[in-house]
Amino acid sequence: MGQTSTSLCCIFICFMLAQTVFQVESANILFFFGVSSYSHRLPAWPLVTGLAEKGHNVTFLSPFKAKNPHPKVVDYAPRKFSEWAESWDEMNMFDMRKKGDMYKQWLILPYFGIAMCEKLYSDEEFINWVKSSTYDLVFIDALFNECGYGMAHIFGAKVIQFDTTTVFPWYSSAFGSPDETNWIPDMAYVFGANEVTFQNRLINALIPVGWDLFRSWIYFPQLEEITRTGLSTTDLPTFQDIEKNVSMIFLNTYYSEEFARALPPNMVSIGGIAYVEKRTPLPKDLAAFLEKGNGFIYVSFGTVADLQKMDASTQQAIIGALQSFPELQFVWKLRNDSLLKEFPNGNVYISNWMPQQDILSHPKIKAFITHSGLIGIQESIYNAVPLISFPIFAEQDYNAERVHRNEYGIRLEITTVNQAELEDAISKVVNDSKYDPDFKFTQYSTNDA
Numbered sequence: 324m325g326q327t328s329t330s331l332c333c334i335f336i337c338f339m340l341a342q343t344v345f346q347v348e349s350a351n352i353l354f355f356f357g358v359s360s361y362s363h364r365l366p367a368w369p370l371v372t373g374l375a376e377k378g379h380n381v382t383f384l385s386p387f388k389a390k391n392p393h394p395k396v397v398d399y400a401p402r403k404f405s406e407w408a409e410s411w412d413e414m415n416m417f418d419m420r421k422k423g424d425m426y427k428q429w430l431i432l433p434y435f436g437i438a439m440c441e442k443l444y445s446d447e448e449f450i451n452w453v454k455s456s457t458y459d460l461v462f463i464d465a466l467f468n469e470c471g472y473g474m475a476h477i478f479g480a481k482v483i484q485f486d487t488t489t490v491f492p493w494y495s496s497a498f499g500s501p502d503e504t505n506w507i508p509d510m511a512y513v514f515g516a517n518e519v520t521f522q523n524r525l526i527n528a529l530i531p532v533g534w535d536l537f538r539s540w541i542y543f544p545q546l547e548e549i550t551r552t553g554l555s556t557t558d559l560p561t562f563q564d565i566e567k568n569v570s571m572i573f574l575n576t577y578y579s580e581e582f583a584r585a586l587p588p589n590m591v592s593i594g595g596i597a598y599v600e601k602r603t604p605l606p607k608d609l610a611a612f613l614e615k616g617n618g619f620i621y622v623s624f625g626t627v628a629d630l631q632k633m634d635a636s637t638q639q640a641i642i643g644a645l646q647s648f649p650e651l652q653f654v655w656k657l658r659n660d661s662l663l664k665e666f667p668n669g670n671v672y673i674s675n676w677m678p679q680q681d682i683l684s685h686p687k688i689k690a691f692i693t694h695s696g697l698i699g700i701q702e703s704i705y706n707a708v709p710l711i712s713f714p715i716f717a718e719q720d721y722n723a724e725r726v727h728r729n730e731y732g733i734r735l736e737i738t739t740v741n742q743a744e745l746e747d748a749i750s751k752v753v754n755d756s757k758y759d760p761d762f763k764f765t766q767y768s769t770n771d772a
């Protein structure tokens with residue numbers, strides 16, 4: 324008798340479980356990545372495609388169409404908005420950096436966010452799209468895409484901030500994360516472990532206050548006005564109120580690689596989701612090139628920084644340093660292969676597109692010379708590839724500071740580097756195992772999406 328009721332009970336529980344597991348509800352999900360370089364898409368893409376494969380209706384709104392479209396993801400690039408994005412004049416980061424003006428990028432970017440919002444809301448096609456769409460959840464690229472708050476409000480959707488890097492200085496007032504400026508440098512004001520002076524800490528502590536004032540008094544009122552006018556509505560809460568309802572913040576960080584921050588439960592560290600375990604074979608010519616050598620260094624300054632915009636002396640320092648290691652091979656991501664003539668013994672391979680993860684996981688790789696983008700650093704750490712880290716813009720100084728402190732490699736300064744310094748760094752990272760990063764990121768399964 325007892326046994327029968329136990330089995331009945333068991334069957335009942337199994338039945339209930341099956342109900343919950345198999346009753347898949349699909350949702351309409353929007354990713355709003357307006358002010359984003361194409362590279363912001365990369366850390367989000369596994370989540371985007373993972374959600375689509377689970378049966379959700381996923382739309383990715385950005386100025387660029389996907390280079391590798393997914394059949395189940397709707398890529399929406401409003402026509403006028405993309406045309407405008409084509410005319411974006413890239414800032415010359417090298418010039419700005421040389422003048423010590425890098426803080427200016429942080430003053431320019433939010434106005435870019437405002438200009439983008441204005442562009443979108445002055446486009447009839449986009450306004451009709453907003454009015455005729457329904458979404459349950461909106462992911463917003465956390466770097467100056469708050470224009471999306473208005474849309475989320477119209478849709479009645481939940482909001483998740485997708486942060487392609489770490490905690491931004493305005494998070495303490497916006498989302499209640501503890502302010503740890505007493506020891507963690509702001510990403511726009513990086514200082515070393517031995518420079519935790521009163522002055523540095525004071526400036527560091529004032530930065531979030533500045534952001535708070537700017538957002539409340541300048542940035543949000545302008546975005547609200549643009550949204551109200553664009554959608555011809557008077558019924559719009561303040562963006563601060565919408566922001567208070569943000570459900571979660573996803574950070575592209577990994578707890579043992581970032582500074583040891585105290586994150587509240589609404590901030591989830593998802594660094595490493597972009598890492599794909601499955602390797603695809605290298606392009607044939609690259610595979611054949613690497614076959615011939617005994618070890619190579621991968622050189623890439625990312626999608627935004629262009630070697631041809633660097634000073635002639637910097638270009639010469641890099642070229643000269645690479646020329647002085649004829650026994651090593653170099654795989655160099657460059658838009659233009661005219662430099663091949665500088666390497667007559669054929670130890671350099673140049674292409675404007677590189678399968679970065681497949682290269683960084685190649686058994687013959689010795690080091691990575693990088694602009695210190697977060698994804699490249701994470702991929703290198705995963706593969707124990709030491710770095711030569713040249714921070715250029717955005718939060719790259721902050722990333723390079725961790726490369727330096729944790730000895731994942733050597734940090735150099737792009738605006739002053741000379742050939743001897745780079746040669747020395749190459750010898751060290753190639754020959755000194757002290758610089759090998761030594762841990763693996765745990766895989767986050769996008770199946771959890």
Ligand SMILES: *[C@@H]1O[C@H](CO)[C@@H](O)[C@H](O)[C@H]1NC(C)=O
Nearest residue numbers: 348349350351379380381457
């Ligand atoms: C997802 O899109 C399909 C096809 O357009 C539609 O039939 C379905 O109702 C949508 N799902 C939701 C949750 O709206």
Ligand SMILES: *[C@@H]1O[C@H](CO)[C@@H](O)[C@H](O)[C@H]1NC(C)=O
Nearest residue numbers: 476560561564565566567568
């Ligand atoms: C915030 O969320 C609550 C609960 O869902 C809702 O009642 C309120 O209207 C929302 N506020 C705004 C400004 O969206």
Ligand SMILES: *[C@@H]1O[C@H](CO)[C@@H](O)[C@H](O)[C@H]1NC(C)=O
Nearest residue numbers: 630631632658659660661662
């Ligand atoms: C490649 O670079 C060389 C030298 O800097 C320049 O003369 C040439 O126009 C460039 N080619 C292209 C296609 O940009």
Ligand SMILES: *[C@@H]1O[C@H](CO)[C@@H](O)[C@H](O)[C@H]1NC(C)=O
Nearest residue numbers: 648650651749750751753754
């Ligand atoms: C590494 O050390 C070996 C042995 O001293 C030397 O032959 C080689 O040139 C060094 N490699 C680099 C890249 O400095």
